[in-house]
Amino acid sequence: MEAFLHQIFSGLAAGGIYASVALALVMIYTATHHINFAQGEMAMFATFIGWALIEWGGLNFWVAFLLTIVIAFCGGFAIERIVLRPLHDKPVLSIIIAFIGLLVIFNALAGWIFGFTIKAFPSPFPTSPPFGNRFLNWHEIGTVGITVVVLLLLFAFFRLTPLGLAMRAAAFNPESARLVGIRVGLMLALGWGLAAAIGSVAGMLVAHVVYLDPNMMAGILLYGFASALLGGIDNPGGAVVGGFIVGVAENVLGAYVIGTELKLSVALVLIIGVLLVKPAGLFGRRIVTRV
Amino acid sequence: MKGVKYLSSAVALAAAALVIAPAWAQKKYDTGATDTEIVFGHTGPYSGPASAYGTIGKAIQAYVNKINDEGGVNGRKLKMISYDDGYSPPKIVEQVRRLVEQDEVLFLFNTLGTPTNTAIHKYVNAKKVPHLFVATGATKWGDPKRFPWTMGWQPNYQTEGKIYAAYILENKPNAKIGILYQNDDYGKDYLKGFKDGLGSAGQKLIVKELSYEVTDPTIDSQIIELKGSGADTFFNITTPKFAAQAIRKAGDIEWKPLHFLNNVSASVGSVLTPAGLDKSVGIITAIYAKDPTDPQWANDQAYKDWSAWMDKYYPDGDKKDTFNVFGYNVSYTLVAMLKQAGDNLTRENIMKQAASLKNLNVPMLLPGINVNTSPTDFYPIEQEQLAKFNGKVFELFGKVYGE
Secondary structure: OHHHHHHHHHHHHHHHHHHHHHHHHHHHHHHHOOOOOOHHHHHHHHHHHHHHHHHOOOOOHHHHHHHHHHHHHHHHHHHHHHHHHHHOOOOHHHHHHHHHHHHHHHHHHHHHHHOOOOEOOOOOOOOOOHHHOOOOOHHHHHHHHHHHHHHHHHHHHHHHOHHHHHHHHHHHOHHHHHHOOOOHHHHHHHHHHHHHHHHHHHHHHHHHHHOEOOOOHHHHHHHHHHHHHHHOOOOHHHHHHHHHHHHHHHHHHHHHHOOHHHHHHHHHHHHHHHHHHOOOOOOOOOOOOOO | OHHHHHHHHHHHHHHHHHHHHHHHHHOEEOOOEOOOEEEEEEEEOOOOOOHHHHHHHHHHHHHHHHHHHOOOEOOEEEEEEEEEOOOOHHHHHHHHHHHHHHOOOOEEEOOEOHHHHHHHHHHHHHHOOOEEOOEOOOHHHOOOOOOOOEOOOOOOHHHHHHHHHHHHHHHOOOOOEEEEEEOOHHHHHHHHHHHHHHHHHHHHHEEEEEEEOOOOOOOHHHHHHHHHOOOOEEEEEOOHHHHHHHHHHHHHOOOOOEEEEOHHHOOHHHHHHHHOHHHHOOOEEEEOEOOOOOHHHOOOHHHHHHHHHHHHHOOOOOOOOHHHHHHHHHHHHHHHHHHHHOOEEOHHHHHHHHOOOOOEOOOOEOOOOOEOOEOOEOOOOOOEEEEEEOOOOEEEEEEEEOO
């Protein structure tokens, strides 16, 4: 029983990680209607910047944390302006190729600058076991907490602010948005900036658990995709719930049902299963387009 | 007249024999070898995910420079042609073909990586190019019957697995063993050696055996399961990132088994430090070379020579990095083999000499560990000693295992 509880909680902790990555994917999808394959590598690179600020710059964790988010935002904004803007009216395949190019570039760049040996990333949370339990540590609780905070901020931003509304409009129907005076290009770039910022938060939370190296996000991004799709690719709340479901399911199935060798397949089966059976995901909106 | 004719042909034959015979006795070359030079090929990951190993190639070049400064091997300078393979199987195929067919090297030396060497294994054996002292611990490099042109160097994974098994049988015969292994050739190689070493006792001793994939984000779930199985001994067959995760997670959930960590990840700087030195105390591993950071070698002549060589020939290199010891040791083995080959620098003789190294003492290997090969034994190093981490360094203890 104790081992079972342990598996559940460790699954929830992993789920928090997947959820934060899924949030970044949802963010960029909501803002641009694209799925960014370079999301993981951008987050990884931002995390290296955070690491450098702490280790080389000697900054306090939270200062570095906030600074990294700002840098990531500017970086995401710049990438949209420089790389994706010229592809604006090109077929979707060109854009996907650009995403894959970005993935390779960031991966190689990180290795070249920071090296491939793993690095310990500090955690801002205390190391003592919280409330005397051994199932979760403060970092895991903190990860879940920060993910929920990011989720609430996102929700508020999209639902309650005019800028959020403008961004949704720009993604949903660029033509009409432009006609009512929204600067669509700027909105897309803002969306990229926000997604990169959320990704950097995810990266900095993940890095403490899985250690920082240029290939850190490869496996995680796959689980992030599964979570985002399960919850609904356009629903931030759904993505977070999807993350927790994937994390727990993966642990429990791996330990008691299918064995560790097939754990990764769970994510892949989920992706294909959701796309086949319920493409909108558990909480996503079904979109009907008039042709 | 007839007699004269016979006589003259006999003289001609004798003269021809006189001209050829000394050449046989003196010098014999295949492509890549001349009176002044021996050209050999190398590939390594100077870029890509495994580029931490790239320093080995640079160390080999630095050792070649030292040998050439001292006059070369039997009067011939060594020329190393080294290409970047990025640890990528398709890339190494391209680079090795270039080395063999375009650069026409005499032999290949210390090409690095298990997947990469696997990609060229058949090609070099079909071409009959010596493929020597490859930098990987897989067991398959010592198969002279099927692959007579390929030879490993470092102790292979199965040998190491057997050493841990021997120690457990001797010192903890009632152990309850939990195993975590990477689900690929490397992990299974260790696992096989370990199980072979335990023999029939293994069935009873191993209580849990779990795997993970390199794509798994974490292995927390597996560590929890191992603890839950009641194991009091842990054989940790993981690559650096997962080794660090395993050590930390075991510490976090207060699982304190007798912990055997494979040599692949037994690095204080890149594994134990990120995992937490306090959580790493007591970890046991098997080693065969002198660790340059271990203070017990500070006054050892071999260490001093190595250190002086690093200062002079590879000043950019990291003196804490054991890969630079690896490059030095494997190059030392190469030079000893080439000296032994003398002036007969054919590919066949190179292979023959590589397979007849007897009790070769390589200075930066641990005392008591020697290089030995024979036509049926293509495993140059088959001995290791156990070492326990004391919070700062791995401390050697006990006897030298292996034959």
